[in-house]
Amino acid sequence: MPHTSAKTLILWFRKDLRLSDHAALATAADEGFRVLPLYIREPEEAGTGPLGAAQGWWLHHSLTALGQAIDALGSRLILRSGPAERVLTDLISETDASAVFWNRRYDPPGIAIDKALKAKLIDNGIEVRTFAGQILHEPTKLKTGAGGHFRVYTPFWKALDGSGEPAEPIPSPKSLPAPEHWPTSDSLEDWSLLPTKPNWAKGFESEWQPGEAGAQERLADFVETGLKGYRTRRDFPGEAHVSMLSPHLALGEISPASVWHATRGLGDDYSSEDYIHFRKEVVWRDFSYHLLFHFPDLAVKNWNDKFDAFPWRDAPELLEKWQKGQTGYPIVDAGMRQLWQTGFMHNRVRMITASFLIKDLLIDWREGERWFRDTLVDADPASNAASWQWVAGSGADAAPFFRIFNPITQGEKFDPEGTYVRRFVPELKAMPDKFIHKPSEAPLTVLRDAGVSLGKTYPKPIVDHGKARDTAMAAFQGLRGE
Numbered sequence: 001m002p003h004t005s006a007k008t009l010i011l012w013f014r015k016d017l018r019l020s021d022h023a024a025l026a027t028a029a030d031e032g033f034r035v036l037p038l039y040i041r042e043p044e045e046a047g048t049g050p051l052g053a054a055q056g057w058w059l060h061h062s063l064t065a066l067g068q069a070i071d072a073l074g075s076r077l078i079l080r081s082g083p084a085e086r087v088l089t090d091l092i093s094e095t096d097a098s099a100v101f102w103n104r105r106y107d108p109p110g111i112a113i114d115k116a117l118k119a120k121l122i123d124n125g126i127e128v129r130t131f132a133g134q135i136l137h138e139p140t141k142l143k144t145g146a147g148g149h150f151r152v153y154t155p156f157w158k159a160l161d162g163s164g165e166p167a168e169p170i171p172s173p174k175s176l177p178a179p180e181h182w183p184t185s186d187s188l189e190d191w192s193l194l195p196t197k198p199n200w201a202k203g204f205e206s207e208w209q210p211g212e213a214g215a216q217e218r219l220a221d222f223v224e225t226g227l228k229g230y231r232t233r234r235d236f237p238g239e240a241h242v243s244m245l246s247p248h249l250a251l252g253e254i255s256p257a258s259v260w261h262a263t264r265g266l267g268d269d270y271s272s273e274d275y276i277h278f279r280k281e282v283v284w285r286d287f288s289y290h291l292l293f294h295f296p297d298l299a300v301k302n303w304n305d306k307f308d309a310f311p312w313r314d315a316p317e318l319l320e321k322w323q324k325g326q327t328g329y330p331i332v333d334a335g336m337r338q339l340w341q342t343g344f345m346h347n348r349v350r351m352i353t354a355s356f357l358i359k360d361l362l363i364d365w366r367e368g369e370r371w372f373r374d375t376l377v378d379a380d381p382a383s384n385a386a387s388w389q390w391v392a393g394s395g396a397d398a399a400p401f402f403r404i405f406n407p408i409t410q411g412e413k414f415d416p417e418g419t420y421v422r423r424f425v426p427e428l429k430a431m432p433d434k435f436i437h438k439p440s441e442a443p444l445t446v447l448r449d450a451g452v453s454l455g456k457t458y459p460k461p462i463v464d465h466g467k468a469r470d471t472a473m474a475a476f477q478g479l480r481g482e
């Protein structure tokens with residue numbers, strides 16, 4: 001029970017929809033405040049998310065789960081919509097709150113809003129305290145030897161790894177003292193975050209369990225079964241050797257420090273190659289935030305401005321075929337359909353599909369970035385932008401433009417039995433392994449036996465990869481003035 005004179009504090013949840021390892025929440029509970037948990041649906045123009053429709057679906061379920069977990073502590077999650085400043089000012093006057101705590105966010109619109117808001121609240125005599133936790137290291141903390149920011153991943157990793165282990169995760173509070181009076185709350189249903197007609201998210205439900213409990217379960221399962229072999233098998237989309245934690249991390253249902261610590265103290269049957277490689281991937285997320293912090297236009301401007309002159313093609317029909325998974329290249333189509341059906345795509349296939357859009361279709365990477373942002377449940381302002389620029393070759397520490405993935409050999413190498421393709425492109429199910437990644441090269445008898453009719457049941461390739469590659473190389477060489 002709080003002391004009757006205890007002050008009320010607003011705990012503003014944002015990209016940290018969890019109770020454990022939540023520094024702002026733990027501090028508020030420890031210091032004996034009456035805590036008013038709040039989530040604000042900021043207007044779309046604010047640009048703070050959810051980033052797209054698929055993440056809106058996730059947010060709905062994540063807030064439901066958070067609300068239930070907060071109820072179990074004898075408290076309530078208050079939902080309000082509107083610009084953060086207006087919502088907080090209203091709530092402060094309605095509840096006599098004297099303090100606002102939050103965990104910091106690192107997307108450029110969020111940083112700008114928080115900075116102005118903090119100054120204004122402090123001016124009005126409100127105590128504001130902000131905490132770390134969304135990433136492993138704050139973007140300003142890690143510096144190169146010369147005191148600047150990093151542009152290359154490996155030295156970034158070395159600096160991060162060398163700066164010591166992240167702090168041990170903080171346990172969830174056992175109870176949350178309630179404010180004297182509860183203010184009104186919006187109803188989550190009224191926010192209409194779920195699709196109705198058509199319900200394009202039907203396939204999401206069997207795939208995911210949004211919320212902190214789902215995140216913890218997925219992490220435990222992955223450490224138990226998927227982590228062994230991660231380094232060598234993480235590139236195979238038909239196998240279960242990736243964690244699929246990204247949507248949970250995107251909305252902060254689990255902290256990256258908790259993920260890191262789950263890979264410590266494992267028995268001898270775990271190879272350090274696997275868990276260190278896994279940590280390195282988690283650190284790519286931090287690196288992406290580091291880049292975004294120092295280059296806030298990462299999602300809209302080429303990091304390397306040489307690419308500003310690239311002759312992108314305006315080809316809406318090809319773009320649509322890519323979006324719908326109708327390119328005639330099975331690994332590309334499987335990836336795009338996995339994305340549409342489940343809100344997720346395996347990392348190797350993200351690289352292949354992105355390379356195909358940029359280098360085979362010569363469509364601006366920003367079109368791909370926008371499509372992924374709208375359709376990924378893990379849409380992340382930093383990782384999405386940084387990864388698209390990485391594939392395009394325009395980014396910091398990017399893959400060189402001339403590394404152009406061949407969608408057929410990539411498929412053959414990383415999905416040798418076609419397990420992944422058969423799951424998402426069922427019309428090719430009966431194709432023999434030899435032709436599963438290149439039905440257009442299969443003899444007619446093979447196609448007939450597999451019930452495939454090119455151009456009817458499955459598309460012919462929309463471009464010839466060999467020719468498309470030459471065209472892309474010529475465009476790139478033009479850029480370099482060769």
Ligand SMILES: Cc1cc2nc3c(=O)[nH]c(=O)nc-3n(C[C@H](O)[C@H](O)[C@H](O)COP(=O)(O)OP(=O)(O)OC[C@H]3O[C@@H](n4cnc5c(N)ncnc54)[C@H](O)[C@@H]3O)c2cc1C
Pocket residue numbers: 234242243244245246247249250278281282283284285286288345346347348350351354372376378379380381383384385387388391
């Ligand atoms: C074109 C393209 C777009 C992408 N867009 C996003 C995005 O919007 N959101 C997103 O979270 N990731 C994005 N990624 C990065 C990566 O594909 C996903 O993080 C990964 O596939 C998530 O699956 P997982 O959780 O099973 O990964 P695991 O292999 O299990 O890795 C564990 C965690 O490490 C982080 N991670 C792994 N790889 C990367 C990476 N290359 N960059 C940044 N973080 C990484 C993620 O948080 C991930 O959950 C993109 C990659 C590409 C090529």
